[in-house]
Amino acid sequence: MELAEAKQKFIEAWGKLGSEWGINRTMAQVHALLLITPEDLTTEEIMETLQISRGNANMTLRDLIGWGLVEKRLKPGERKEYFYADKDTWNIARQVAKERRKRELDPIIKILDELSKVKGEKNDPEFKTFNKSITDINKLAKNVDKTLETMLKAEESWFWGSLLKVFK
Amino acid sequence: MELAEAKQKFIEAWGKLGSEWGINRTMAQVHALLLITPEDLTTEEIMETLQISRGNANMTLRDLIGWGLVEKRLKPGERKEYFYADKDTWNIARQVAKERRKRELDPIIKILDELSKVKGEKNDPEFKTFNKSITDINKLAKNVDKTLETMLKAEESWFWGSLLKVFK
DNA sequence: TTAAACTTTCAAAATATTTTGAAAGTTTAT
DNA sequence: ATAAACTTTCAAAATATTTTGAAAGTTTAA
Numbered sequence: 376m377e378l379a380e381a382k383q384k385f386i387e388a389w390g391k392l393g394s395e396w397g398i399n400r401t402m403a404q405v406h407a408l409l410l411i412t413p414e415d416l417t418t419e420e421i422m423e424t425l426q427i428s429r430g431n432a433n434m435t436l437r438d439l440i441g442w443g444l445v446e447k448r449l450k451p452g453e454r455k456e457y458f459y460a461d462k463d464t465w466n467i468a469r470q471v472a473k474e475r476r477k478r479e480l481d482p483i484i485k486i487l488d489e490l491s492k493v494k495g496e497k498n499d500p501e502f503k504t505f506n507k508s509i510t511d512i513n514k515l516a517k518n519v520d521k522t523l524e525t526m527l528k529a530e531e532s533w534f535w536g537s538l539l540k541v542f543k
Numbered sequence: 544m545e546l547a548e549a550k551q552k553f554i555e556a557w558g559k560l561g562s563e564w565g566i567n568r569t570m571a572q573v574h575a576l577l578l579i580t581p582e583d584l585t586t587e588e589i590m591e592t593l594q595i596s597r598g599n600a601n602m603t604l605r606d607l608i609g610w611g612l613v614e615k616r617l618k619p620g621e622r623k624e625y626f627y628a629d630k631d632t633w634n635i636a637r638q639v640a641k642e643r644r645k646r647e648l649d650p651i652i653k654i655l656d657e658l659s660k661v662k663g664e665k666n667d668p669e670f671k672t673f674n675k676s677i678t679d680i681n682k683l684a685k686n687v688d689k690t691l692e693t694m695l696k697a698e699e700s701w702f703w704g705s706l707l708k709v710f711k
Numbered sequence: 712t713t714a715a716a717c718t719t720t721c722a723a724a725a726t727a728t729t730t731t732g733a734a735a736g737t738t739t740a741t
Numbered sequence: 742a743t744a745a746a747c748t749t750t751c752a753a754a755a756t757a758t759t760t761t762g763a764a765a766g767t768t769t770a771a
Binding site for chain 1: 544546547549550552553556560562563564565576579580581582630631632633636646647651654655657658660661663668669670671672673675676677679680682683686689690693703705706707709710
């Protein structure tokens, strides 16, 4: 396979994976493109390569910056903005975990905590089932939360080392 | 908060979370409803409670069965089909992990393996960056894969015990 | 067989999400 | 102050996803 073809394949695959996980396909594709590009790229170059509009490129890049995955770079003497993606996969994974925790896990845990407090007749099967499901899901969510917290602090080698040692 | 209100809240929250993770909102809601319901429910009851059409209910239930989260139950002497969801949260988590691994992680690993094989000029920065990103992501994906495999085999208490012991 | 009871299908409609692109906004150089 | 170079905005258009519901299909009982 040619490098150019391989790049296309990767961008496509990454976009598909993203959309399956609730991430806008274009956003995943722009990120993929930046990941396999050694230099910074301009909005113009991204529009051109991925065949997307200026507005779309601009918004997507802003989102990626909001996710902490891409940074804006300025070159001395130039008006244009350049964009660059951190290539460290462990940093990327952590950054995504961090943001999704903040945006999605934290809010659901807050709701589950609320719902855990609901009182009811101890012998009412309706209440018993509700309560058991809520408290169990809450426990699971909190375990995931703790694990993510550890991951966020950890070094990659230590993290996988510990994990795979235990789980071997 | 009243139990009835709490149920509504949970169904809503679960639907929202699902849609943020690439799971159809209605599917997540039907699952939520079954999770907090002690008895089996008929298509009719699900349609009524969630205010969805027969076609939607039917397709969603088939999907949930396909994900291994819901089972069809027949009652002797009755024509109607009843639906029931396993309430064991650990089983649910494992089942979801298992399906997503099969549907999404496995295919992307297959593509990454392909892309890792692409040959190029060792000093070409384009090639070097592409290659590094691909191989790094591939390694990460394989670590996740191994961890999921362990999770799929494991008992809940052992899994979290080991994890939290190491990460404390 | 027939018909009642129930489930499944799928084209069309509704809804939600994403994308476009031209206009408005901003910054810098002269 | 003006204009060129660039970025941002956002209403409308395009696209994608989800939902509907009536018709077709299936199963069972009599």
